[in-house]
Amino acid sequence: MPAERCASYYNATINQESNYPELEGDIRVDVAIVGGGFTGVATALELSEKGYKVALIEANKIAWGATGRNGGQVTGSLSGDAAMTKQLRRQIGNEAEDYVWNLRWRGHDIIKNRVAKYGIECDLKFGHIQTAYQMQHMHELRAMHDEAQRRGMGEFMTLVSADEMPAYLGSPLYHGGLVNRRNMHLHSVNLCLGEARAAAGLGALIFENSPVLDIEEGDLATVVTAKGKVCANSVLIAGNAYHKLARPQLRGMLFPASLGNCATAILPDEIASQINPLDLAVYDCRFVLDYYRLTADKRLMFGGGTNYSGRDPKNVAAELRPAIERTFPQLKGVDIEFAWAGMAGIVINRIPQLGKVSPNVFYCQGYSGHGVATSHIMAEIMANAMDGQLREFDLFAGMHHIRIPLNEWFGNQALALGMLYYTLRENWR
């Protein structure tokens, strides 16, 4: 049976639905990519632009996974920035800080340029505010503001005091915030479908409804589905939290966390401009945070909470409603028209995982809930690696990762306990 998309706001507002065929028969390409989210699609596009013959094989639909379910926030946080910098210092010494700082904004440029180059309509807008949920979060925001000033990015940043907050958000919750006008927000599914169309336009072969069952190793690697095979010089596994391939090598490295997201009914203009007059994407400073923004048609899209059981929550709307009403008491009783959940791939040290499971089978995964920009950065690094430019791939492949030597169920329970600790500590006000 053909895969269906989840009942999300994004899927109800797709510009042009994808309709790629199922893989049938045998084909031969330079690179086969497993998984049609941002990682797979962006790598396919990079490689197609370089002239490689690419096949992208997706189990469901393009942008079916986390890519089609996220908050659409393009942040300058790589999630594991601090851990990454620490490990990189061992490899590249004092260059590490500058490298990570520049990396933080690289995905923004890739997305912005691609949207312009291929004319992708995806409601791209600029501006975030990171909010202080507790008074002490202002120290963190001030430090980020100061670093941006030092690095010549001051024009994009404004530190907002508690008194000034009503001009930015109609919420009683926050002790201040940091506006970042370089960060962006967008319609993820329309971006990903637009990138897939661009890749297909350059000759990439795209297949939907084609779960990859196995990858056979050899001088050429072979990707096997129920009805076909793709023989390739190299394969990239880009299934993130949704795949179960290469278990002996990858087990215990990445943990699926289910995140909930929802969208209210369209808000009257006066309410929309009262709660978020500058149309900013918003997230707070907690480890388990709330994140939200207005959609192009002025709904509040609101996400938060994390479930490490490896299963989706039962009633996402009911779970998110208290947080929405706490953030905006004026929205008490608002209709929630769309509610959905998706699996993000969490890495213990929060550094994206790039590597090889055999000489010609690569993997790239694990952005710990910060993957819109990061997946595009990593896709560029992967495409360069497959084109023989290995420097950055080697930096990431050389990172030390913690593997939990238990089965994934136990690993997820251990993570859940850690998260519960953070949630209890951070929600105390």
Ligand SMILES: Cc1cc2nc3c(=O)[nH]c(=O)nc-3n(C[C@H](O)[C@H](O)[C@H](O)COP(=O)(O)OP(=O)(O)OC[C@H]3O[C@@H](n4cnc5c(N)ncnc54)[C@H](O)[C@@H]3O)c2cc1C
């Ligand atoms: C609710 C939610 C909110 C989020 N909000 C944000 C946000 O606001 N900002 C941000 O930066 N990040 C956010 N993220 C994270 C971000 O969405 C992800 O990091 C990113 O989309 C990962 O892209 P991906 O391509 O690696 O994985 P996915 O998008 O999950 O794609 C993997 C694909 O692989 C396919 N697949 C799996 N196994 C196979 C197989 N065997 N054969 C073929 N295909 C297979 C799946 O069907 C899926 O389509 C959020 C995530 C979630 C779940």
